[in-house]
Amino acid sequence: MPVVDIHTHVYPPSYMSLLRSRNTVPYVRTFPDAPDTSRLIILPGEDDPATPSTARGRPVGPEYYDIKQKISFMDTHGIDVSVISLANPWLDFLDPSEAGETARKINDEVNELCEQHPGRLYAFGALPLSAPAEVVVAEIERLAGLSRMRGIIMGTSGLGEGLDDPSLDPIYAALEKHQQLVFLHPHYGLPWSVYGPRANEYGHVLPLALGFPLETTIAVTRMLLSAVWDRFQSLQVLIAHSGGTLPFLAGRIESCILHDGHLAKDEKLEGRRSVWDVLKTNIYLDAVIYSEVGLKAAIDASGKDRLLFGTDNPFFPPLGGETEWLSVKTNYRAITGAFGDDADGAKGVLGDNAIRILRLSS
Numbered sequence: 001m002p003v004v005d006i007h008t009h010v011y012p013p014s015y016m017s018l019l020r021s022r023n024t025v026p027y028v029r030t031f032p033d034a035p036d037t038s039r040l041i042i043l044p045g046e047d048d049p050a051t052p053s054t055a056r057g058r059p060v061g062p063e064y065y066d067i068k069q070k071i072s073f074m075d076t077h078g079i080d081v082s083v084i085s086l087a088n089p090w091l092d093f094l095d096p097s098e099a100g101e102t103a104r105k106i107n108d109e110v111n112e113l114c115e116q117h118p119g120r121l122y123a124f125g126a127l128p129l130s131a132p133a134e135v136v137v138a139e140i141e142r143l144a145g146l147s148r149m150r151g152i153i154m155g156t157s158g159l160g161e162g163l164d165d166p167s168l169d170p171i172y173a174a175l176e177k178h179q180q181l182v183f184l185h186p187h188y189g190l191p192w193s194v195y196g197p198r199a200n201e202y203g204h205v206l207p208l209a210l211g212f213p214l215e216t217t218i219a220v221t222r223m224l225l226s227a228v229w230d231r232f233q234s235l236q237v238l239i240a241h242s243g244g245t246l247p248f249l250a251g252r253i254e255s256c257i258l259h260d261g262h263l264a265k266d267e268k269l270e271g272r273r274s275v276w277d278v279l280k281t282n283i284y285l286d287a288v289i290y291s292e293v294g295l296k297a298a299i300d301a302s303g304k305d306r307l308l309f310g311t312d313n314p315f316f317p318p319l320g321g322e323t324e325w326l327s328v329k330t331n332y333r334a335i336t337g338a339f340g341d342d343a344d345g346a347k348g349v350l351g352d353n354a355i356r357i358l359r360l361s362s
Ligand code: URA
Pocket: 009, 042, 043, 087, 088, 208, 312, 315, 316
């Protein structure tokens, strides 16, 4: 039974050099009180000078950039194929003048890493979203011709104004035309103030467990409200972390839309596609939710044929350094538990769905 991991990140060596050359978020550096450990500082807010330097960001080692470690992680966890993606914050922070060239370089580098491991690695490319839309469109067209690329990964900021921005239309059109799946992944979370004055005492729990999924849910709801999927009816989006909270909240979102006088007055309710229709036609969900409850909501919302196994490696390593990762075991267990006797359903989520949807050969 082939196992395919579609949510697994790398920072290829040239991206690491870029992070090492910077001193504002995102960056990689050592701090005087722990000079032997490089730390990866990427999330908004995790650079707070009030946080002790050893609690800022996370330690970063070869598991983030050495592709051999990815293969060894795959071997340890029974993963046959990985669809790797640049991790957040991708290329969002680049100066517009350098974004296009950097995207080409990094995407080529990732494609080559995959070619060095035939049958085991594919990838989602990254877009130069700080550059003008035509540069982004050109990279989408180029990615469609790279041997191991199977779509693109992006965050929720779009060209700077979110995913309901009409300026994204040429980009959505190019993605649709070239049948490039969008892997939508959070990064920015919620405004730090919602975590309260003691946020720094709670590690990364609030931004990762809640900020990430809510950011994703809001971004997708804005896409729905701005009728992205009415204009681009075959645009396919794979949403990280089982859709954030979208499967659980879809009914409430749909009901709020149908009861909104402003939308009705502006004639935005006529001919619109429902959240449920989009969930079952345009949206794929990963299975990175760590529980049967969340997984069952995802299955109910989008269907078991649209759910794909992932690990989020190299994030969430075991704190005790164990070889087998608790985060991965938990996701495997949730899939086995949620499907019970439906062995074919579990097989689909673990690999068959990804092979079919992303045209992989294992
Ligand atoms: N933390 C991140 O910053 N990114 C991930 O993908 C997972 C955890």
